[in-house]
Amino acid sequence: MGSIVDELEAVLGPSQLDVSEVSLRRYAVDQAPVIDFQLPVAVVFPETVAEVQAVVKACADSGVAIVPRGAGTGVSGGAHATRNCIVLSLERMDRILALNPDDETAVVEPGVVNAALNEAAAEHGLMYAPDPASFRSSTIGGNVATNAGGLRCAKYGVTRDSVLALDVVLADGSLIHTGHQTFKGVAGYDLTGLFVGSEGTLGIVVGITVRLKYLPREVHTVAAFYPDFRTAAAGVLAVGKARVQPAIMELLDGGTLTQLDDIHGSDLSARGRSLLLVQTDGFGAAAEADVVRHVLREGGATVTTEASAEAERLVELRRHSRGTEVDDEYRVGEDVAVPRSRLVDYVAALEAVGAAQQVHLKVVAHAGDGNLHPTFWIDRQGPAIDAGAMDRLQAALDESITAALAMGGTITGEHGVGQYKLRWLGQEQPEQVRQLQRRIKDLFDPEGILNPGKAI
């Protein structure tokens, strides 16, 4: 038996196999902090389901690990290379195979970029609802593997809620089809749901049937500035108490506003120390926006009277609020979620942790879902980076997680456990529940070649 590279050469075209140093480096990591850097043995770019099957079979025969990869925008290290692995990129499988406007469904290959599907759907008055802020680059396959959330998930649900059926290549190279082409279907166990969010550890997703929703014809956006973050968080609860369901409800703290100003030359931080962005959509959008404006003003917000277009621009800015920085050992973004009623408490806890550990903090939140993205960081140079700074950063991370769990929260609302969040998983899930998942993993992948050391 030859090396895995020889085996792969036998089943792929020359342009589909890359072992160049530059490519191996490029495909070695996603956007998460790296804790155990490994170079893959090769990167492969299958273009058909049969090629994916052939690659998986070759790896199964050789006992080589496979790290599936979409666009590599993941922020938990799910697509980080591991020891003696190949990276299997789905990026060339990027065709929309069917768009059925009457069925309100689409069938896509995994490498289709989220925004591309949405553009195609928009021509028919439809949308693919789950819209991670990375929608311009992340793939539907990656979204499925992480059960991605997004801005308008407050109203329209997460990826799981839009996926009807999957084609999956299993660890032995065989292909199965799960789910149904219909909106509803309950025949047998929900294998589709099991694959969604499994981060490439149970199978390679090679085809996805999604349900599309109606593109709202009317959208209203309200921008509410607050003197501080906690009052803004209280605004989220006030909208809920008014029993208005916005499509989008995003919360940005002062640190985020300052950063956006730095990047875009805007004047957000001069207008408030926190910003709540609320978007209503559909036939009732105007009436809902009226209620939202009213309750937010009552809660102490300065609600912009500016045109909706201006507020919409702020939503666009928010979509880019991660900026261009990539997390690393000095800077880590998190993804906790808490029950909505605890939003204000949790924000207070975060601020206390940042202050106690003397680390920088900024927070954006999909607040409608109680899903917060705090980022803690320390300066890379200068007086602040003393011997203890790295420890204090880690302590802040740990404490912010513990606080979320203590409030009935979770360590990951949408980014997945990947590699980076494994260290906290035991705090959320007791051993018996983890054991069950390991046994499911064993059942699907007895040799452990699919994305080992991730997710569970």
Next chain:
Amino acid sequence: MGSIVDELEAVLGPSQLDVSEVSLRRYAVDQAPVIDFQLPVAVVFPETVAEVQAVVKACADSGVAIVPRGAGTGVSGGAHATRNCIVLSLERMDRILALNPDDETAVVEPGVVNAALNEAAAEHGLMYAPDPASFRSSTIGGNVATNAGGLRCAKYGVTRDSVLALDVVLADGSLIHTGHQTFKGVAGYDLTGLFVGSEGTLGIVVGITVRLKYLPREVHTVAAFYPDFRTAAAGVLAVGKARVQPAIMELLDGGTLTQLDDIHGSDLSARGRSLLLVQTDGFGAAAEADVVRHVLREGGATVTTEASAEAERLVELRRHSRGTEVDDEYRVGEDVAVPRSRLVDYVAALEAVGAAQQVHLKVVAHAGDGNLHPTFWIDRQGPAIDAGAMDRLQAALDESITAALAMGGTITGEHGVGQYKLRWLGQEQPEQVRQLQRRIKDLFDPEGILNPGKAI
């Protein structure tokens, strides 16, 4: 080791164990046709999680099968007793443990009746969205075990979409907690989703955390009468093409209208041979109803100008359109779903099947989801019940299923496979997919004591 009844006596109070003939008969079957009548050895009524655990342990020790049961409104035979089993009724575990209006969640015991949860939620302007027509009697535990759909699922999703977390007693009597109290959470595999719809074959659901939605303050109902069923089905697609998302879109054929008239003394069948009921809700309800009325009129409907209240009464009638009949060997209700674009074709196919096999047919449909409930029946007496009638009924059932599958449909949109639909499962799911499910079943229930012979 004593008999299982002795074992159960040791762990339950005297009022929690029933072996009387009348009770055994009453709890032997649900609402589905019976193909293999069996009396259970006993019926038990645990009142606490610990008691459920004790019962499961006793059965595990004795190798006795357990058939979990909510209200017994299932129509697939999922709660039918099997050989040497006990029936474990959850009906006494009927407390709403928490209702958190700020979190917009509730925590309930499995025996809570769907309508009871909705009443409690309504006091806070909230609702538990999935509303099977059986909502006045069916339990949340049963709804979870079948992944029940309902009328307003067109807009608000099925049971799966509202379940956040579960407490489940496993086949060895141990208790696990799955999921999260937050709206979003992606830590580990989606065990919650795996239990939802597993029809009691993977574990006993003893606690459920659900997400609540906002009770709409405004509801508009449109009743559209059509000269025939196919034109009415086309109306469903027309509403979709207008990109209006109703909360409810129910379709009733002539046979159903006649039956409702018989039961309620109404004059529906004089007004049309088919009725499409559309309900819009929320802040945009009035505007949406206007669009709906317009497109339905254009499609040939007689749209009632009567007050919304009158149309709402029709929705109430629809909820009871199964009447009081229970399916049996002469009368079988089905639950197929087809992609929406095939609704009209499928209705035509059903009519052709009914005519060819000379059996009666009536159809109601959660049409917004493409989910149809055709009922085929033959007369119990008189000239029609010749030797071949029973065969023709079965042939009609088989042909209606085959037609749905040929159109990309499923054998069950919401009722579950239970015992009755097992005969068609192989037509929908290939052996490899079924094998995977059997292996998951083995992993959770190696001795096969949990609802054997059901669902997969």
